[in-house]
Amino acid sequence: MKTSIKSILKITGIPVIVASLCCLTPVIIVLSGLGSVSFAASLADTLYGTYKWIFRIVGLMLLILSVIWYLRREKGICTIDEAKRRRNEVLNVVGVALTVGAIGYFVWLYVVVEYAGKWLSIWK
Numbered sequence: 453m454k455t456s457i458k459s460i461l462k463i464t465g466i467p468v469i470v471a472s473l474c475c476l477t478p479v480i481i482v483l484s485g486l487g488s489v490s491f492a493a494s495l496a497d498t499l500y501g502t503y504k505w506i507f508r509i510v511g512l513m514l515l516i517l518s519v520i521w522y523l524r525r526e527k528g529i530c531t532i533d534e535a536k537r538r539r540n541e542v543l544n545v546v547g548v549a550l551t552v553g554a555i556g557y558f559v560w561l562y563v564v565v566e567y568a569g570k571w572l573s574i575w576k
């Protein structure tokens with residue numbers, strides 16, 4: 453059984469977005485008109501400066517939970533004996549999910565959200 457690109461993106465999508473909420477939140481606030489640019493900039497400084505590790509840890513925990521959910525629901529690996537028998541498949545899914553999650557986090561946060569914030573003049 454192969455793991456498709458769609459499955460990996462389904463596993464890593466939500467955890468990547470949750471891990472980057474420290475900088476995505478000010479962009480959402482400005483785009484939705486709920487606050488000014490100066491408020492969003494101060495919120496970005498507070499969230500990224502003080503709480504960035506909390507967002508990253510929550511994103512990693514969500515990634516772990518989504519991998520477990522995928523292995524149990526999609527692959528049918530529900531017991532320890534089944535996981536031992538299909539050890540290579542489990543390790544491959546975990547490795548690919550961690551790699552895609554890390555790359556997705558950096559691209560999403562430091563490219564997409566960064567340029568959106570610059571475009572909105574939240575940070576310079």
